[in-house]
Amino acid sequence: MMHDEVVSRLRHVLTEGEIPPGARIPERELCASFAISRTPLREALKVLAAEGLVVLLPNRGSRAAKLTRKDVKELFEVCEALEAAAGELACPRISDAQLREIAELQAGMVEHYRAQDLLSYYRCNRLIHEAIVRAADNAVLAGFYESIAARIRRARFITPMSPEHWALAIQEHEGILNALQRRDAGGLAHILRNHLRRKREEVVRAGFAEGE
Amino acid sequence: MMHDEVVSRLRHVLTEGEIPPGARIPERELCASFAISRTPLREALKVLAAEGLVVLLPNRGSRAAKLTRKDVKELFEVCEALEAAAGELACPRISDAQLREIAELQAGMVEHYRAQDLLSYYRCNRLIHEAIVRAADNAVLAGFYESIAARIRRARFITPMSPEHWALAIQEHEGILNALQRRDAGGLAHILRNHLRRKREEVVRAGFAEGE
DNA sequence: CGGATCATTTTTGCATTCAAAATGGTTCCA
DNA sequence: TGGAACCATTTTGAATGCAAAAATGATCCG
Known part of the structure; x- marks a missing residue:
């Protein structure tokens, strides 16, 4: 098995898989x-x-990293900047x-919203979000985004949403698609920033933290 | 010697040191x-x-990475986003x-400019630039910035500057300090973005590339 | 003399081994 | 009986060993 394959399999085990945060x-x-x-x-x-998914304790093995409140805040802050940049770059390139x-x-997503799935x-x-990053056609950005997304995923895509937030998120996504279609880089960046900021507030409000 | 120490010593050898890009x-x-x-x-x-400083060729060892034109473009694009974000975050926190x-x-820098050093x-x-990132008080951002900066350093801080560009850069830095002092997050982000974009244009114009 | 071919050496990637540290369990004594 | 001390076991981190792949270079043939 190749080195990169081991890394991604391990990443998968840690993010999607069987080893919970904080576990040995x-x-x-x-x-x-x-x-x-x-x-x-x-x-x-x-x-x-080095990516932050694992903490190495000298002579005491390694554990799956736990997200602290500060981690969540920092990751969202950087994620905002990266997604906004991706949006701006994607507009002329998509x-x-x-x-x-x-x-x-987007259409599928609305369907799932209707079905409350x-x-x-x-x-x-x-x-x-991944498609927008891909459309930015910037491998460095994509790499950073992937790394951030892997760490923040549980907070971002597991926190339950209030009905109001969910409805708002759908609306914002309409705006995202619209700005992309109009190739409105500035507008798209702005919407993405707000979109992420709102999500972050929701996550923070839900008190998400896996430990300090 | 500790693991992290090996990494940073090796990073030093690759960025500041003795092994040129492309070398075995x-x-x-x-x-x-x-x-x-x-x-x-x-x-x-x-x-x-994984950071991009080294390329591993399966069964054929590792080499110091060379920056292509596309790498330079991508790194600057992300660097712009990160520095702008750092500026915005630093304003309320510094x-x-x-x-x-x-x-x-800044004062020292102006001195060196006068002395043409x-x-x-x-x-x-x-x-x-590092101090601004530090003032943003975001470890994730700082880590990404460090990683980008290490890769782009040769292009960014070695390319010679035209007299006009140099004078303009000094002016822009006055603007940066001023915006920081006024805690003008938006203004600072804007200036930093332009500052980096100009630098990037200069680097591109100088035809910087270590190989394709 | 130039280029292809094959044996030799070197390098690479991984498994294994080894010493040092941590862990766990038992004993011993107040 | 509670707790400290000691020893066996396990785990960790790094060195070494080994098989496979690549690089080197010597030889042979046109």
Whole structure:
């Protein structure tokens, strides 16, 4: 198995998967489940530690990182800046096909909203934001965004939404699509910023924190 | 020696130091010079590869990354967004002591400009930008900024400046300090963005690229 | 003489090993 | 009985060993 594959599999285990924040990372077990030795696994652990997904305790192993309130605040602040930048860059660069893709995702998302299917809604939502970042056509930005998104995902896409916020979010997304179609970079950046800021407030209000 | 220390020593060797972009990274030699074995060195290499400073060629070792024109463009785009965000966040958060520090750096920078001492000028310049990021009090942002800055440093702080650009940069820095003092977040973000954009144009015009 | 081919050496990536540190459990004594 | 001290076990971090791949360079043939 290739190095990058180990990293992304481990990332998956930590973000989507079986190891909850704060839990000890069972080196031995993961080696067995990935069918590799400790050396490449430990290399991957160091990479994810640099990303902030893993904390290494000297001589005491590694644990899945827990998000503190401050982490959430910082991650949202940077996420705001990155998504706004992505929006601005995407406007002049996005292709018609990409626009169509986002419009379709948006339609699907509205459907899921109508059906009050939060999980599917969040999936569409996430895909839209990722599509905008992709449309910005900037690998560095995409890499940072992916790294932030991986850390913040639980806070961002799991926190339940109030009906009012949900309705507002839908409205904002209409605005996002509209600004993209009009290639209104400044407007899009502004909407994205507000969109994220509101989400952050909701998350903070929900008191999200995995530990200090 | 601790893991993080190996990473930062290696980063130093790659950015400030002896290994030019594109050059092969002599694993064996570095092990000897750091007095460690290959295992911890290779862990550090993977971390820096994830950061983009090192490219790993499967079965063919690692090399110091070269900046392509596209890399430079992308790095500047993200750097713009991050510095602007840092400025906005710094305005309400910066302490008087930090403001004084920046004012002093600025004064020193102007001195170096008068003396036409480009190297010292760049050093002050860099310290100012780093101080602003520090004043934003956001560890995630600071980490990303450091990572970007490490990669872009050669392009940003080595490209020679035209007399006109240099004079303009000094003026812009006055504006930066002024906006900080007035806590004008929006204004500061705007100036920082233009400042970086101009620098980027200069770098692009100088045709900076270490290879494709 | 130039270029292809194959043996030799070096390098790479990973598994294993080893010493040091932490953990857990048992014993011993107040 | 409670708790400190001690020892066995496990886990960690790093060095070493090993097989496979790549680089080197010596030889051979046109």
